[in-house]
Amino acid sequence: MDPGAIVHTDNDRHQFKVHRSAYVDPEIFAAEKERIFNSSWLYVGHLSEIDQPGDFVTRRVAGRDLVLSRDSTGVMRCFLNACPHRGAKIVREKTGNARSFTCIYHAWQFNNAGKLIGLNGPETYAPDFKADPLHQLQPVPLLDEYRGLVFVNFDAGAQTLREYLAGATEFLDLIMDQSQERMVLxxxxxxxxxxxxxxxxxxxxxxxxxxxxxxxxxxxxxxxLSGSQPSFRGLKGEAHYLGNGHTVVEMDTPAGRPIAKWMPGWGEESKASIERVYADLVRRFGEERAFRIANRNRNLVLFPNLVINDHISLTIRCTEPVAPDAMDVTVWGLAPEEEASNTVAVKRRLTSFIEFLGPGGFATPDDIEALELCQKGFANMREAPWNDVSKGMVSDTASWMDEGQMRYFWLEWQNRLLSNSKVAA
Ligand code: FES
Ligand code: FE
Incomplete structure (x- = not known):
């Protein structure tokens, strides 16, 4: 299907429709890979995963196997996890610490900066063979981090990560400023x-x-547990469109936001520790920003495929498109480093994470069920071809309870599919 015919806006009729081929068509899926995933900044990992020289993690990003590592001199690296000899995936562990990596197939050996340092039968190769750039582990074209989040870009000519994140940095800062030191997984x-x-x-x-x-x-x-059913009625919230397809909803919380309340003895007796953490936020950022950090929730989508939920738990969720009707999801929990050695606080955070967003929690199985039911419904596309994303269009002021956030995502999606390959500045 023509990508230009997928998203339909009719402001006069307050109508926004998305053709369901966007979710099922293999050609659309291929175009997304080429025009969105091959030129967007994509999340690959967190700095706290590669703290020490030699630390590495392996990831799959936009169909590529990658190694994100810190080399022996302390420099962050990200390589294609593919041997320059005849292509074998070299690093098979998910995480580890190593000075070098050796390919299982013919034992080419690379240091953790990606340089070829060893050959099986070196005398059978040309004298300058090891120095040839073709024989090194190939770095990703662009690698950068923002507030601990590490991203790659497969387009060497792409705009900088800062430019790409655009208005999302305001919300990433709010999230990362929870810590006096830094956030860690x-x-x-x-x-x-x-x-x-x-x-x-x-x-x-x-x-x-x-x-x-x-x-x-x-x-x-x-x-x-609390004795009263939380209500969304009257809750204050806003949706923000942050540039380059990024979007966020920020809201008051019906159940109380637990920042600072993770500290030991959450309850009456922990009042002092909660007040201490909150007072420190006020000292660092002033009353208004401290209130926003500690008492409001955020759901942030960094276009195209990273979700940060900053509410009852703080989580990073990354999707990997596998097929038009299939995705893999990876989720990590995040917390202030100063809390990470406090087992009570960490346990509370992780329990809350698992309880709500875990694959066996109270919410995620519902979401999986709903999303898979949508995908099943798309099988009827010939007779029922359109998704409706119009909620809230009758009003001039889009509400966070409406679908303006999704319309914004779709307009950027279409924009990118119709452009050649570059992200619009
Ligand atoms: Fe890696 Fe041959 S494929 S050494
Ligand atoms: Fe949900």
Missing amino acids: IGGVQEYAMRANWKLLAENAVDVFHLQPLHPTYFDMIGA
Whole structure:
């Protein structure tokens, strides 16, 4: 299907439609890879995963196997995880620490800066063979980080990461400023798969009005624990469009935001520690920003495929498109470094993470079910070809409870598919 015919806007009729081929068509999927994933800044890992010289993690990003590492001199590196000899994937561990990597197939050996340092039968190769750039581990074209989040870009001519993040930096700063030191990953990693198109999760992440209809079990549980059912009625929230397809909803919270309340003895007796953490935020940032950091929630989508949920837990969720109807999802928890040695606080954060967003939690199984049902519904596309994304168009002021966030995502998506390969500045 022609990418230009997928997104339909009719402001007079307050109508915004997305053709369902966007979720099922293999040609659209191929075009997304080429025109979006091959030129966007894509999340690859967190600085706290590669603190020490020799630390590495392996990741799959936009169909490529990558090694993100810190070399022995302390420089951050990211290589294609493919042997320059005859292509074998070299590093098979998910994480580790190594001075060098040796290919299983013919034992070419590379140091952790990617330089070829050893050959099986070196005398059978040309004398300058090891120095040839073709025989080194190939770095990704662009690698950069912002506030601990590490991104790659496969387009050497792309705009800088800062330019790409555009207005999203304001919200990333709010999230990372929770720590006096820096934010670090805590606990392990959650990996799961969905039989659903990757864009369904991007839409879902900034879709607030699904919360009460889809997740009653969670709210019942909160109601049972707290004695009163949390209500969204009258809650204050806003949606922001941050440039380059990034979008966020920021909101007051029905159940109370737990920042600072993770400290030991959460409850009456922990009042002092909560007040101490909050007072420190006020000292560092002033009352208004401290209140925003500590008392409001955020769901942020960094276009195209990174979601940061900053609410009852702080999580980074990254999707990897596998097929038009399939994605892999990887999720990590994040916390202030000064909390990371506090096992009570970490346990609370991780429990909250697993309880809500874990693949066996109170919310994520509902979301997986809903997104897979959408994907199943698209099988009827010939007779029922359109998704409706019009909620809120009747009003001049888009509400965070509406679908303006999703319309913004789709307009950037279409823009990118119709452009050749470069991100619009
Ligand atoms: Fe790696 Fe041959 S494929 S050494
Ligand atoms: Fe949900």
